[in-house]
Amino acid sequence: MQRGDMVRVASIDLGTVSSRLLLAEVKDGVIVDSRKRTIITDLGEGVDATGRFLDAAVARVLKACSSFVEDIEAFAPRAVCTTLTSAARDASNGQDLLDGLERLGLVPEVIPGEVEAKLTFYGVAHDFPGERIAVADSGGGSTEVVVGRYTPGEPLEVECARSMDIGCRRVTERFLSCQPARAEDLEAARDFAREQFEPYWSRMARRPERLVAVGGTVTTLVAMDRGMQVYDSSLVHLHDLELSQVEAAQRRLSTLSVEQIAALPGIQPKRAPVILAGSLVIGELMRTGGYGSLTVSENSLMAGMAATLYEALCKEVPAIGWMPRVSC
Template structure:
């Protein structure tokens, strides 16, 4: 199909995550054709105090302010359809309904709270949309509040989610042994032959690619498809763990707002690679946002 403005459906997808709020505006030209028009990210740390079971008022206010800024960006770019989804922090919160109602009142946008398995599915769909991967890949989405694994085996899509994320593990002070135990249910259904590589999506995975390339300015095209050996991920983890927060904040490729949770995030990635026997991590910039955008465009 021709990539012309006349044939494109312009949509906006907002992901309300435990650590970051992300906006993707894309032109959709069909079920397998997407062009990113605009991307924005704000670290609002909605999952602050995630172990307490409630979204904290200050975190909610930060998120609402960022959503209002995103609304200006969406309106300026003529999006015909907008969808807002929320993941782990909202999913697990006792006051999730109040939060969703507040967002709706403030922005006019309803919030769809994704189940962990839905989150996994859309991340997997987004990876395949980017091209270069076969359906049998194993996709890991390491987020702030949860981690998901998705693959296609024996004609069946397998999706798994556990409440193990960079924010949750950092705030809980979990050891590597504890994180490994919590991740075990995620990989049980995928046990068997070791996999050659694990496809990583989400902020921890993209940060690993940016750190390894010492990116002063983030370059999505250099992140997409970037490969790191397991030994290199181990090396980065040791280096990060040995630095103070202030020292990590100065590293090229690491957003200062992520510096406090990056050690736990990389620990999760590394443990998943070990549990699955993966020798390499291949990073995908395309993820849940892309998978959702295509679905939104197809809705009546």
């Protein structure tokens, strides 16, 4: 295969809260057509407290991946990559999940936080060619922040990439297990987030003008703000989200039970237990970085993976400097 060829690739990303599938047609490293599926499987349930996956959580992920495999077989891609992130890095019994994935015919790989960050940055930065940006991916167990620049035809510039152990599932289990939330628990969660993010921003001489964020928390906050009864990607991708809107969501969510949150327009019921914590994380990320608004992107790690798979199939050194394990 060589540059200019069109190729089909598939990417599975197994995160702390959701399991995701991307089926993409890629040309010259750019996705020209794609289909996505997301299933909230809550793999990280209890991991922060116990250091182990629950059997039920493993079963949920394997069930989701079994359906993904059916979709992949029908799509017939040239290459498939399966990655696991924060929860799998933390769980002492992660091999149980890896073994189950291998039985499905997948080749799973637990990726380091910095690789996760660079893949996400690469996927997002295609929409901002030549622009120095900060990209944040706030998930269930960790938040990755990368500052850099991507200019087509030139090496990827990454100035600072860091993965921090803070995400909506982790913050929920540590501080917000009781909802409606108590004022002291909300403040403790904010303090925890601030302590994570302030050192990252303080080491940076000049912060990028644009902060781009990906992940289920920010897309849900947009959907919630717009009162979406049915999720519309076209109204979310590259939409600006103001800090004032995030803070308004925090105030509203903090007064509600999980059941009441689940009934709100724009909220996936399975995300209801963790969206308050997610909004606190995003709010402190913005506040400590000095950002009054951010840009929401629906591109993510999987878009970066699709571009990286294309480079690997062309026998090129991937732009992010990491070669994925591939099943065909």
